[in-house]
Amino acid sequence: xxxxxxxxxxxxxxxxxxxxxxxxxxxxxxxxxxxxxxxxxxxxxxxxxxxxxxxxxxxxxxxxxxxxxxxxxxxxxxxxxxxxxxxxxxxxxxxxxxxxxxxxxxxxxxxxxxxxxxxxxxxxxxxxxxxxxxxxxxxxxxxxxxxxxxxxxxxxxxxxxxxxxxxxxxxxxxxxxxxxxxxxxxxxxxxxxxxxxxxxxxxxxxxxxxxxxxxxxxxxxxxxxxxxxxxxxxxxxxxxxxxxxxxxxxxxxxxxxxxxxxxxxxxxxxxxxxxxxxxxxxxxxxxxxxxxxxxxxxxxxxxxxxxxxxxxxxxxxxxxxxxxxxxxxxxxxxxxxxxxxxxxxxxxxxxxxxxxxxxxxxxxxxxxxxxxxxxxxxxxxxxxxxxxxxxxxxxxxxxxxxxxxxxxxxxxxxxxx
Amino acid sequence: xxxxxxxxxxxxxxxxxxxxxxxxxxxxxxxxxxxxxxxxxxxxxxxxxxxxxxxxxxxxxxxxxxxxxxxxxxxxxxxxxxxxxxxxxxxxxxxxxxxxxxxxxxxxxxxxxxxxxxxxxxxxxxxxxxxxxxxxxxxxxxxxxxxxxxxxxxxxxxxxxxxxxxxxxxxxxxxxxxxxxxxxxxxxxxxxxxxxxxxxxxxxxxxxxxxxxxxxxxxxxxxxxxxxxxxxxxxxxxxxxxxxxxxxxxxxxxxxxxxxxxxxxxxxxxxxxxxxxxxxxxxxxxxxxxxxxxxxxxxxxxxxxxxxxxxxxx
Numbered sequence: 111x112x113x114x115x116x117x118x119x120x121x122x123x124x125x126x127x128x129x130x131x132x133x134x135x136x137x138x139x140x141x142x143x144x145x146x147x148x149x150x151x152x153x154x155x156x157x158x159x160x161x162x163x164x165x166x167x168x169x170x171x172x173x174x175x176x177x178x179x180x181x182x183x184x185x186x187x188x189x190x191x192x193x194x195x196x197x198x199x200x201x202x203x204x205x206x207x208x209x210x211x212x213x214x215x216x217x218x219x220x221x222x223x224x225x226x227x228x229x230x231x232x233x234x235x236x237x238x239x240x241x242x243x244x245x246x247x248x249x250x251x252x253x254x255x256x257x258x259x260x261x262x263x264x265x266x267x268x269x270x271x272x273x274x275x276x277x278x279x280x281x282x283x284x285x286x287x288x289x290x291x292x293x294x295x296x297x298x299x300x301x302x303x304x305x306x307x308x309x310x311x312x313x314x315x316x317x318x319x320x321x322x323x324x325x326x327x328x329x330x331x332x333x334x335x336x337x338x339x340x341x342x343x344x345x346x347x348x349x350x351x352x353x354x355x356x357x358x359x360x361x362x363x364x365x366x367x368x369x370x371x372x373x374x375x376x377x378x379x380x381x382x383x384x385x386x387x388x389x390x391x392x393x394x395x396x397x398x399x400x401x402x403x404x405x406x407x408x409x410x411x412x413x414x415x416x417x418x419x420x421x422x423x424x425x426x427x428x429x430x431x432x433x434x435x436x437x438x439x440x441x442x443x444x445x446x447x448x449x450x451x452x453x454x455x456x457x458x459x460x461x462x463x464x465x466x467x468x469x470x471x472x473x474x475x476x477x478x479x480x481x482x483x484x485x486x487x488x489x490x491x492x493x494x495x496x497x498x499x500x501x502x503x504x505x506x507x508x509x510x511x512x513x514x515x516x517x518x519x520x521x522x523x524x525x526x527x
Numbered sequence: 528x529x530x531x532x533x534x535x536x537x538x539x540x541x542x543x544x545x546x547x548x549x550x551x552x553x554x555x556x557x558x559x560x561x562x563x564x565x566x567x568x569x570x571x572x573x574x575x576x577x578x579x580x581x582x583x584x585x586x587x588x589x590x591x592x593x594x595x596x597x598x599x600x601x602x603x604x605x606x607x608x609x610x611x612x613x614x615x616x617x618x619x620x621x622x623x624x625x626x627x628x629x630x631x632x633x634x635x636x637x638x639x640x641x642x643x644x645x646x647x648x649x650x651x652x653x654x655x656x657x658x659x660x661x662x663x664x665x666x667x668x669x670x671x672x673x674x675x676x677x678x679x680x681x682x683x684x685x686x687x688x689x690x691x692x693x694x695x696x697x698x699x700x701x702x703x704x705x706x707x708x709x710x711x712x713x714x715x716x717x718x719x720x721x722x723x724x725x726x727x728x729x730x731x732x733x734x735x736x737x738x739x740x741x742x743x744x745x746x747x748x749x750x751x752x753x754x755x756x757x758x759x760x761x762x763x764x765x766x767x768x769x770x771x772x773x774x775x776x777x778x779x780x781x782x783x784x785x786x787x788x789x790x791x792x793x794x795x796x797x798x799x800x801x802x803x804x805x806x807x808x809x810x811x812x813x814x815x816x817x818x819x820x821x822x823x824x825x826x827x828x829x830x831x832x833x834x835x836x837x838x839x840x841x
Contacts, residue, residue: 184803185803188802191592213590308698368678491800503788
C-alpha cells in the first residue's frame with residue numbers, strides 16, 4: 111500500500127510541477143520590465159549604461175535587459191509571447207517589425223508619438239517609416255544608417271587611386287583598377303570590390319543600386335521591380351561583375367566581410383560594424399557614400415527598431431514609454447550615437463555633438479541619403495527572398511528580363527497576402 | 528524437439544514477493560496507472576495537447592499572440608493551391624529520392640559486410656559507423672558546412688591538392704540538395720545499419736546451410752534467404768528512413784536556410800518559415816497536418832506491402 115501511495119504521489123507531483131508553470135506578479139514595488147536586445151559589442155555597453163541611468167533616475171520602474179543575438183530574438187519572440195513569458199520591450203531588425211506588428215504582437219504607440227514629452231518630433235523620417243504599419247506607429251527606431259562603402263586605404267594608395275569615385279562608371283573603373291589577377295589564372299586574387307549577391311547586406315545593396323537608376327522594389331503597396339530602369343541597372347552590374355571581374359560571385363554579407371578583412375577586396379558595402387571589423391583586422395579604412403547612379407544617389411538603410419510587446423500590461427506599457435522617451439532625450443540621443451557608432455536618430459542633434467567619433471561623423475554626413483527598406487511591408491520575408499533569387503540568378507548569367515518578370519509576380523503575391 | 532514441446536507446462540507466473548494479496552482488478556489498474564502517470568502526463572502535455580491545439584489552430588488565422596479568428600478550411604485550401612507549397616513538396620520528394628535509397632542501401636551493404644565473422648576489427652567498425660548517429664544533427668551540419676566551405680574547408684583544400692575544384696556546393700542550385708541529403712545519409716545510416724545487423728543475426732544459420740546444400744551461390748543466398756528474411760526489418764527501416772526524409776529540416780536550416788533561391792526549401796522548412804518568420808501559425812499548423820497524414824498514408828502502404836511479403840513467406 112505504501113508503494114502505491116508513493117507512486118500516486120509521484121504522479122500527482124509531476125502534475126503539480128507542470129501546473130506550477132504559471133506564476134503571479136508582485137502587487138507593490140516598482141514596475142519590472144524586461145528588455146531583449148541584440149547589441150553585443152561596445153554598443154551593448156552603452157545601451158546597458160542608458161538603462162542603468164534610467165533605473166537610477168526614478169523609483170517606479172526597473173528595467174532588466176536580456177542580451178540575445180538578433181537571430182535568436184526572432185526565433186524565440188513568438189513562442190515567448192504566446193506563452194506570456196515574453197519581454198515587455200524588444201529591439202529587432204527594422205524590417206522584421208511590420209510582420210510582428212501586423213499580427214498583433216506589439217502595442218500601438220500613436221499617442222506616445224503625439225506627446226511632445228516623448229522626444230519623437232525630430233526623429234529621422236526614414237527611420238520612423240520603418241516602424242509604421244498600415245498608418246499606425248508600433249515602435250521607436252534604435253538605429254538607422256545607410257549602407258556605405260568601406261574601403262581599404264592601403265590598397266587604394268598602392269594602386270595610386272587618390273580620389274574616391276563619385277559615379278557608377280568611376281566606381282566600376284576604380285574597382286577594375288584595384289582588381290589583380292597576379293598568377294594570370296583568370297581568377298583574381300584581389301578584387302576591387304565585393305558585392306554580395308544574396309542574403310543580409312545584399313538585400314540592401316541591390317535595392318540601393320536600383321534606387322541609383324531611379325528604380326525601386328515596391329511603391330505604394332505595388333511591386334514595381336519589373337521596370338526598364340531596373341533591367342538596365344541589373345545588366346550594368348552583372349556585366350561589371352562577370353565581364354570586368356570587379357567582384358567575386360556567390361558571396362553573402364559574411365563572405366564579403368571576410369574578404370575585406372583579409373585584405374582581398376579593396377572595397378565593401380556595409381554598415382558601422384565594418385569599422386570595428388576593419389580595426390580588429392588591422393586594416394586602414396575610410397568611409398564613403400555609395401557612388402551616384404545615373405538618376406540618384408541613395409542607399410538602403412539598415413535599421414533596428416524597438417517595440418513594446420503585448421505582454422506588457424497597462425502599467426508596464428506606460429513604464430516602457432517613459433523609458434523610450436528617456437532613450438530619445440537630448441543627452442542619450444547623442445550618447446547612444448557616439449557609443450554605438452551609428453548616426454544620431456534625431457535630426458536636431460548638432461554635428462559637433464558626435465564629431466569626436468570619426469565613424470559617426472562620416473556616417474552622419476551621408477545619413478540623409480538613407481532610404482528605409484520595405485517600410486510597412488508585412489511579408490518582407492518573401493519579398494527579400496524574391497530579390498535574393500533575382501540577384502543570384504542574374505549574377506549567374508540568367509536572362510534579366512525573365513528574372514524581373516518572375517520577381518515582379520512573386521513580390522506582388524507576397525504583398526497581396 | 529517435439530518430445531520437449533509435449534512436456535512444456537502451461538506458464539504460471541511466479542509468486543510475488545511478500546506473498547500474494549487478494550486485491551481486485553481495480554486496485555491493480557490504479558497501480559498500473561500510477562506507474563504510467565509520469566509518462567502519461569509528459570506525453571499528454573508535450574505531445575497530445577500540442578497536437579490537438581495545432582489541429583484547432585489549423586482552422587484559424589492565429590499568429591500566436593492571442594488575436595485569432597476561425598476561418599474554416601481556408602488554410603487547407605491554401606495548402607493545396609499555393610505554388611510555394613508545391614515547390615516545397617517537389618523539393619521534399621527530390622530529397623526523399625536522394626536520401627532514402629542511398630541511406631538504406633549503404634546501411635544494408637555495410638551490415639552485410641560487418642556481419643561476416645571473418646572481418647578483423649569488426650566491433651571497432653560497428654561502433655565507428657554508429658558514431659555519427661549519436662552526434663546532434665546541428666553539430667553534424669555545422670561540421671560539414673565547414674568541411675565543404677569553398678574558402679576555409681578542408682575537403683576543398685584536399686581536392687584542390689588533387690587539382691579538383693569543388694566550388695561552393697551549398698550555393699550551387701543543383702548541388703545544394705544532394706549535399707544536404709548526403710549529410711543526412713552520413714548522420715542517419717548508422718542507425719539503420721544497426722537495425723539491419725540485428726535483423727541479419729536473427730536469420731537462422733540452418734537456412735543458409737540448407738541453401739548451400741541446394742547449391743545456392745552467395746547472390747542466390749542473398750536474394751532468396753537474406754532479403755526475404757529481412758523484409759520485416761526492411762519495412763521498419765524504409766518507413767523510418769522515409770519519415771526522416773519527409774521531415775528533413777535540421778541540416779537544411781543550418782547549411783542552406785532553404786536556399787539557394789528556395790531549392791532546398793522542404794515542406795518542414797516551409798512550415799517553419801510560415802510559422803516563425805511570417806507568424807502565420809494557422810497555415811503552418813494546417814500544412815503540418817497535411818504532412819502528418821501524407822506520412823501516415825505512405826507508412827501504411829509500405830507496411831501493407833511488406834507485411835504481405837512476409838505472409839507469403841510463411
